[in-house]
Amino acid sequence: MRPGGNIPLLNSMLHCIIEEGLFDEDFIKKRTDDFDKLKEHVKEYPPEKVFGITDVPAELVRKAARKYATSKNSLVLYGLGVAEHKGGTAGVIALANLVLATGHVGKPHSGINPLRGQNNVQGACDMGTLPYTYPGYQSTSDQSVLEKFATNWGVNTLPVTDGLLEPEMYSRAIKGKFKALYCVGYDPAQTQANIGHVHEGLKAMDFVIVQDLFLTETAKFAHVVLPSACFYEKDGTFTSGERRVRRVNKIIDPPGKAKADWEIICLISQALGYPMFYTSPEQIMAEIARLTPAYAGISYDRIGDKGLVWPCPEPDHPGTPLLHTERFPRGKANFVPVSYIIPEEVSDDEYPFILVTGRRLEHYNNGSMTRRCEGFDLISPEELVEINPEDAKRLGIQDGQMVKVESRRGRVKVRAWVTERSKPGTVFMTFHFQDALTNILTSPGLDSKTLTPEYKVCAVRIVP
Amino acid sequence: MVKITVDGKEIEAKKGHTILSACRKAGIKIPTLCHLEGEREPESPCLLCMVDVEGKGRVRACNTEVQDGMVISAFSKELQELRKERLEVLAKSHYGDCRAPCNLTCPGGINVQGYVNLIAKGEYLAALMLIKEKNPLPISVGRVCPRFCETRCRRILLDEPIAINHLKRFVADYASEVGFRDDKVGSPTGKRVAIIGGGPAGLSCAYFLRKQGHEVTIFEAADKLGGLLRYGIPGYKLPNKEVDKEVQNILNLGVHVKLNSSWGKDFTIKDLKDRGFQAVFIATGLSRQKQLDIEGSEHAICGLRFLKDVNLGKAPEIGNDVLIVGGGDIAVDSARSAIRLGAKNVTVIYPRSRVELPAHQRDIEEAEKEGVQFFLMATPLRIMEEDGRLKVEMARTILDEPDERGIRHPIPMPGSRLFWNGDTVISALGQEGDPTFQSFGEIEASIKLSPRKTIKTHPSTMKTSVDGVFAGGDCATGSRTVIQAVAGGRRAAESIHEYLMSEKAGITEPRFNFTKGKRFEDVDMHNFDGYSIKLNEVMPARPPERRKGDFDEVNLGFSEEMAVREAKRCLKCGCLGLSKCTYRELCVDYKIKANLSQTRLKYPIDKSHPFIIVDANKCVGCERCVRSCRYDALELSIQRDNKSQVIESVLIRFNENCVSCGACVDACPTGTLSKKDVVIPLFPEQLNKKQSVCTYCGTGCSIDVVTKYGSILEIKADYDRPPNYGQLCVKGRFGYTFYRNEERLKKPLVRDSIDEPFREVDWDEALRIIATKLNHIKTHFGADSIGVLASSRCTNEENYLLQKLARAAIGTNNVDNCARV
């Protein structure tokens, strides 16, 4: 399909489901509100009409809609191809509408589940490393939450102003209003979209601390680099995409003077004058459980070798692999009609290709780990731009030839891989390679709610 | 639930289960090779699991469901014979080396291939630990070992052997430099052992006993520990300060020592028993030298004594002209020491030819470079004193008629008469047994001697004829090498442990071994196809003209780069699938003869896959590989001889579907498919396995991390654990070696501005800078001008602390994570 067309496509599936009466009337009545609004909205999206935006043949859409709606168990698994759009949040809502209309939720083998590209993003969000929530998604504006944390943490006050989302930090830094960053295990200077802007932001800061395994791209902007332990070298827990909390075990010692992140954070806190003393991650988990209702029943001796799925509110609670069986968090679910959100950039005469970025099986994010593993350079040694044979022929590009990929923001030299994997008019690249920073090209477009960059659509041209 | 009877034992089983899994659950191990739980049937099943079911006949346990009341015979003689035959058929087409020749040749049984390859990966401390598993004296052995292993190194067939012993010395020295100390003492057993003699055998025994938790006291007659290492080997080969380090490493384990305490004079074995020692290990070495049996021999000084005096810095005046009688290590060491003491003409006289000199050829060459002369096929007849100097009458020798054992002894050539004039004659004929200890006491008197006057011991248990008394090292074996003494000390410790605790110490490595050829001439040269010549690294040494003026060490040791380069030359002869080879285990269980195997390489070894080596010469045709592949990426075709069932041809090929997930390698029960990175052949019991979760994507796959001494050997996945049930992707299974990449950050780095280079600092300084800077920014621009970015690389606990740091310590909600990427 054409990148950026998720919402019209999903709406047209709903269109078919409603048209053919394949929705789950019973479920809709008992568990949802505002179905009529949706019904009205998706009328505008017959597959034949949507074809013009998505390139997906109408018959295929109808077939998929029927299959999804009528199967006993249907499960939606979605990846960053849904979220990394200007209309990312809306795309997820469109999926949720689909799920609710067919009642494929709240029972085993169904539902909707984002696939997490990184091992512990789930846990990072669960633990409240978000500007608007405390651990367990407890709101920063809820007075009782603030009081609980203040008492437990032994502080008089906790911040009340809204925090900045990461992209805002760079923008404010450029304006001279944001001065220092402590960045742990993350390499935004390579992996963020539109990194020209990120670099500018980092340069504008007075003080940048990077804590990582290797000298990453972001470390180039750092004043202090702290050596940390990799995950074979520390104890703790990760939470997988299915909310399963599992133990990582320290297996070997970190090299040289490197330390586990938790130890370093404690040291920094102490240096700043705020006492933070733990003898083990297990102790930290006990504190998390005390302050986080969803994790309240989780402790190291309970996790075992299979893990525990939160919500796990009490010490003898078995965990909750299945959510929404009886009711949704707000009671009944709302249908929220969403409309097509046009990507920030579309192809034009000057930049005739759409660049989609993503990952390759062989590498992980900035490649700082996988690119340093034996064997991986044999299977994926360098960045490639995948281009359809038709396009390649037209431009006179041979497989394996070096080309320049240019967007309005910059230019990257890479090798061309002529392959049917890309459809005519689109090209694909990854962001695993420090020596070809794909994200120089990517779009400044952001999802308006989450500020997630539009990695999946930007306009480029290919110069042989 | 149903009830079945297996060989007379009634067991309960779940309906629908196979006989095999029912038996497994009940702890009855029916042998299998091809079975893969939950996967499709093989085309040619291995038939090892066959059992007899009453009323049904012979069936495969792996695919026959249990039925209530089934009566099964699983281990009848007939079935066992059948299994043995099947395994023998497979042996006929099997070709490989289970363990490398270097490993098998080392008298200490050190896992040579293992430590060499750990060095190649930069895992020096793990390499050292692997050596110390068998040899706690690597600093010394790494300098003086005659290197049995190198004589059998397969690389000889290609160019030159791996400089194995230099590599051992490198890691030993590296560890003393970085101050590595990681020997763990066993928990106390309450047992006490006395060791008589603090030389290599005694020290080694003490080390291994402490590791088992026994209390150890060494009784040493001299005023320092080390024995032969300190007094018998000159400093230019093994400096005393190195011996000190070695001794200290052992003492660090908490060994009691009584110095200046002489057996016979200060105590007897009975005293030791009375003082509560439950076992005694005699390791006194050999302090007596063979007598020079000629007229005037009283004018010769004793070589052994001479070397000791030299080591103590009390060398006698020897003058300019020195004659040394003998041809072993003591003779050559005496000669080289004499040169260093300033003698101008040093001659070694030996009655046989050059190749028969018992000293190490390498040492002989070095001695010659320093100016020592060898007068061969000659023997002294008489020593006379003349004008305050010595005159030696000598004769050329010829070889006599063979004696009853076929040995031809040298005799003086009739009529030959030669003279030597000089200042000193050193007699260095080698050591011999000394039975004087038998007069020390009653127990001593009942210790039996060998015909060579050494203490008679059982070769593997080191037991003497007296209960609770063990002996090892030279005093039991006669003069041998340091590594042999060390091995004796270890064997004694194991045997003493067994004696004291009635349990085995450590694992016993089965002797069973497939080999590509015990002798060089048996090894198929095609094994070396595709390798190019690369000669070994040359040990940096001080030039002869410099070194002969002092007793400082001659060899300077490999640099790190040299060591890694040298280690990378290793051909990795031992099977890389050793730790997963079920076929070998079955061969051991069924007592298959390893010499049934192929002697020629049939298929070239295919290393074209990025992570997997295919050695079809080891395939047993179980089809587990193809059946475990979810991607239709493996092509396997196996032809068997119709009658004999012997595998005649094997074809294994990866096609373009392969995603390098590695499921096939872990499923293969032999070394046919092995991982390029797993180069340390170990038995399954020698590995450590710990569970964890994969670091890469959010699926959270279960992994088993396999390690040895802090080095990760491989990542596997358990077939029974969710969510991946044995499956992993290429990153999960192979993407772990980054942890030891040399670019890993090991120290905090700081700089004032990003245009400057970083400088390394310690944690205190880094933290001070951070606190000053952040506090300054907070005061001037407010807490909200500071932000924290957390990530998926951090654990939950770490993410929690990061937001706590932002909110409670800094005072801002500016905390976010990498979820948008």
Ligand code: SF4
């Ligand atoms: S090449 Fe390596 S494994 Fe083979 S015998 Fe020599 S040292 Fe041992």
Ligand code: SF4
């Ligand atoms: S590595 Fe994985 S995909 Fe490749 S052949 Fe083996 S099992 Fe199949």
Ligand code: SF4
């Ligand atoms: S390669 Fe291994 S798994 Fe495959 S058939 Fe041969 S022995 Fe079995």
Ligand code: FES
């Ligand atoms: S036939 Fe049953 S395990 Fe091979």
